[in-house]
Amino acid sequence: AQDALVVFTPSGKRGRFALGTPILTAARQLGVDLDSVCGGRGICSKCQVAPSFGAFPKLGVEVREDALSPWNQVEERYRAKRGLAPGRRLGCQARVMGDVVIDVPPESQVHKQVVRKRAEAREIVLDPATRLYYVEVPEPDMHNPKGDMERLRDALAEQWGLAHAQGDLRTLQGLQAALRAGEWKVTVAVHQGAQTGGARIMQVWPGYHEGPILGVAFDVGSTTIAGHMVDLASGQVLASSGLMNPQIRFGEDLMSRVSYAMMNPGGAAEMTRAVREALNALIGQLCAEARADRGAVLEGVIVGNPVMHHLLLGIDPRELGWAPFALATSDSMELWAAEIDLEMHPDARLYILPCIAGHVGADAAAVVLSEAPHQSDDLVLIVDVGTNAEIILGDRRRLLACSSPTGPAFEGAQISAGQRAAPGAIERVRIDPQTKEPRFRVIGSDLWSDAPDFDGRSVTGICGSGIIEAVAEMRMAGIIDEDGAIGSAEATGSARCVPDGRTHAYVLHDASAEGGPRILVTQADVRAIQLAKAALTAGAQLLMDKMGVEKVDRVVLAGAFGAHISPLHALVLGMTPDCPVEKITSAGNAAGTGARIALLNAAARREIETVVRRIEKVETAVEPRFQEHFVNAIAIPNKAAPYPELAK
Ligand code: FES
Incomplete structure (x- = not known):
């Protein structure tokens, strides 16, 4: 036979090729995702493949031991110098000599998937705007008067199909030396922006440069900046x-x-x-x-x-x-x-990234990119909890967004013993419904407060997730009623409910006897949480009104703070609309993840630009129903909206 069958896995793409065709060429012709930075010169090893031998009845192929060409000099040289794992071949050097099955390992795929653990989140596919290209540039010669930059540009066009690459003065200043030091072989970093148009040469290295080439993603929040x-x-x-x-x-x-x-x-x-x-x-x-x-x-x-x-x-x-x-x-x-x-x-x-509206920013756009509600069949409510909550509701058909002024209570501000999430802050709270006795855990310690070794003096205050759990647990233990009023010692049967001015407070922790702190949850603290969560819920309900729905399929809590809220406690408080508790998940810093996706995938930028244009903005300040929802949502969980899921 003059040709042979090549089957690629995992894609399953297959085709017949003339004997002697390099695997990389076969992959390109079939549109199989196989990487190459050096353009098939046996330098970068990005094209590594794993051939399989033997009988493959399911694929209908029998692969003989000599189905690929023997190791050539280039491949041997690479293996001697840099090593190649057993069973691996360089796809640009190994040639088809018989029917063969070729596996493309994940690291050899151009658009490899970057690991992301959560099942409901989108995949991150690598396809950055800035990439490395290895090129061989013709030497200058008396009969061809082109300059170094022009020859580099032509080489990029010819070898990589990059038309009209431009370099600025600084690139030019280093170009002569790099070309000569690399003996006319160089690696260039090229950025392809949508708005600059065309390719920009950013840096030239002599010879083959493996990287890394670095990028940074920032989420600039009002309180913290993450990178x-x-x-x-x-x-x-x-x-x-x-x-x-x-x-x-x-x-x-x-x-x-x-x-x-x-x-x-x-x-x-x-x-x-x-x-x-x-x-x-x-x-x-x-x-x-x-x-x-x-x-x-x-x-x-x-x-x-x-x-x-x-x-x-x-x-x-x-x-x-x-x-x-x-x-x-x-x-x-x-x-x-x-x-x-x-x-x-x-x-x-x-x-x-683009902004969505005057109160819904590029961070919310990044959350959309990360959580991909526009690709969801389920109706999803995404809440990015912060001093200003950004709320998105929708699915692949329609998307709505608004913001709601929750204030800083969820971050521990305006709370009597409140503090930022830092070592010593109470972050988890449980209250026994019978005895009304609390136990809690502080950041930086694995011990619960009822452990014998727990040092009560180490407690410094209570952070956002701690106060949310405290108030929710107080409600479940009957220490506060539906309106949020803290009962007296007589009414609740707990000596921890102490008079505090004209109201009552709950003593969550008292180490004053050992010179430690006394931490109370006061009536004002409970009120602050009620107002903050009412703003959040009212925003969500307003979007549900606009969408014409009474319930959502799932809820995603985003933001560094959202990552620490327990879904059950959020539901007990009525921070989210009614929803099965297992359908409430946390997305961590979704805005930061969205920024990282945009950094690693240029197409994702075009995607979010298109999606943002489709999002309908709802301005809470001018919506009369917002006030109505807000008033109802002050109750725990809510005066108007039923919470059948909570009963389960
Ligand atoms: Fe670079 Fe094969 S493509 S080594």
């Missing part, structure tokens, strides 16, 4: 870090920062400077953790709520402080990192 550093070539997270947003000194929450800008000339510029400095510090932390140089960070993606978005970009945020809350732009943006003073590679590009 991930990833290898754009492998999708691997190399470092994750976070720091407090230094703008806190200008105001705890968003609106107080907008008012700082309103009251103080130059205030917005001051806050802009502070957040940019913080991002630079965070890049430094990430580089230190990944042992990388900040000059090697080629790309960044940033998400944040509208106020953070405007302040970081140096756009006046005051319009966001009054109706009609107009954004300067809701479009996604591409810019140079240097334009906003970020210290990365001198030509590094940034991508900013």
Whole structure:
């Protein structure tokens, strides 16, 4: 026979090829996802495949031992120098000599999937805007007067199909040396942006450069800024870090920062400077953790709520402080990192996700990208809990979004013993419904408070998830009634219910005898949680009204804080609409994940830009029903909405 059958797994793609065809060529012709950075020169080993031999009745193939060509010099050289795992061949060197079954291992796929654990979340597929290409550039010669850059550009077009690649002056300054040091073989990092149009050469290395090439993803929150550093070539997270947003000194929450800008000339510029400095510090932390140089960070993606978005970009945020809350732009943006003073590679590009509305920002867009409600058959409610909750309801047919001013109670602010989530803070609470005695756990310790070794003096306060569980447990134990009123010692039968001014408080912890703290849940604390959760639920119910539904199929709690809320306690409080408790899940920092998806997959950027245009915005401030829902939702769980799931 002059040709042979090649079957690729796991794709199952198959075709007949002339004997002597390299596996990489066969893969390309069949559209099998097989990677190559060096263009088939036996240098990068990205094309590794695992041939199988023997009989495969299901595939209808019998593979003989000599179905592939023997090792050639290039492959031997690679194996001697860099090693190749047993059973692996270089797809660009091994040639078809008979019917064969070829497995493409995950790491050899161009669009490999980056690991993500949650089943209901979308997959992250690697397809970054910045990539490495290995090219062989013809040497200059007297008969061909083209410059080095032109020959590099032609080589990229010819060998990789990259038309019109452009490099700026800085690239040009290093180009001659790199080409000659690499003996006319170089690796180039090329960024392909949608808005710059065409390909930009960002960096040229002599010879084959394996990477890593670095990218950063930031979620700029009003309280904390989180960052991930990833290898754009492998999708691997190399470092994750976070720091407090230094703008806190200008105001705890968003609106107080907008008012700082309103009251103080130059205030917005001051806050802009502070957040940019913080991002630079965070890049430094990430580089230190990944042992990388900040000059090697080629790309960044940033998400944040509208106020953070405007302040970081140096756009006046005051319009966001009054109706009609107009954004300067809701479009996604591409810019140079240097334009906003970020210290990365001198030509590094940034991508900013689109905003949804005046109160629903690029962080919410990132949550949509991560949780993919637009691909969901179920009706899903996504709640990103923060001082300003961002709420999204929908499925593949229709999407609605709003924001609701929950205030900082869920973060432990406005709570008598409240504190940020830090070691020493009570984060889990259980109250025995019979004895009304509490037990709890603090951050940084595995011990429950009733363990003999537990040190009651180590408790420092109560954080957001702790106060939510405390109030929900108090309700389940009958210490508070449906209206949230804390009963007296006589009414509840618990000596822990003590008078506190004209109301009562519940003593959650008392180590005062040993010189430790006394932690109370006061009536005002319960009220603060009731108001915060009422705002959250009212927003969700407003969207359900608009959608014309009375229930949702599932609820996703997003945000760093959402990750710590127990679904049962959220349901008991009525923080979410009624829903089977197992259908309430936490997505962790979904905005940060969305930023990472946009960093690793250029097509995801186009996707979220399209989806955001489809999202219908609902402004809670002008909806009369919002107030009605809010008042009903102050009760625990709710005056108007039934909670049949809770009864189960
Ligand atoms: Fe680079 Fe095969 S494609 S080694």
